Amino acid sequence: MNNIINYVEQQQKKNYQKFPLFRTGDTLEIYIWVVENTKKRIQIFEGIVISITKKKSFNCSFTIRKLSNGIGIERVFSLYSKIIHNIKIKKRGCVRKAKLYYLRNLIGKSARIKERLI
Numbered sequence: 737m738n739n740i741i742n743y744v745e746q747q748q749k750k751n752y753q754k755f756p757l758f759r760t761g762d763t764l765e766i767y768i769w770v771v772e773n774t775k776k777r778i779q780i781f782e783g784i785v786i787s788i789t790k791k792k793s794f795n796c797s798f799t800i801r802k803l804s805n806g807i808g809i810e811r812v813f814s815l816y817s818k819i820i821h822n823i824k825i826k827k828r829g830c831v832r833k834a835k836l837y838y839l840r841n842l843i844g845k846s847a848r849i850k851e852r853l854i
Contacts, residue, residue: 745794752816760785760836761829761849764800766813767822778821781811784829784849786836801839803847808840828852 758764762785770779783802790796796815801808813820830852839847 749794749816753822755815755820755823756825758785758798758823758825759829759831760788760834761831761852762825763827763829765824765826766800766820767824769819769821782826783809783811784836784839786810786839787834801836803843806843828854 764783764785766781767778768781770777781800781802783800786799786801788796788798794816797812798815799810799812801810803809828851829849831849836849
């Protein structure tokens with residue numbers, strides 16, 4: 737049964753767009769399709785990846801956090817979602833943890849992440 741599910745997921749992955757490989761701590765720009773009445777447009781959501789779940793499966797999701805007017809906004813995206821048009825990596829972060837939930841309590845300079853040199 738499990739092999740059948742994996743086979744179907746692999747077939748579905750082929751139909752989706754390839755996105756760049758990113759890790760926790762990276763700063764991403766995500767281009768999202770937004771539907772308003774009959775109009776469809778692209779909106780950019782930019783922030784830091786604070787967690788990635790089920791990285792190698794079809795159900796992979798990731799959480800992005802950004803500050804907007806001093807208020808923290810977190811949004812969870814499914815990697816293979818139809819609303820994601822494109823993903824761009826703006827900055828690679830150098831972090832030691834897999835989940836950056838500690839950033840929720842930090843504001844300003846203390847919430848910065850060092851850049852990873854490639």
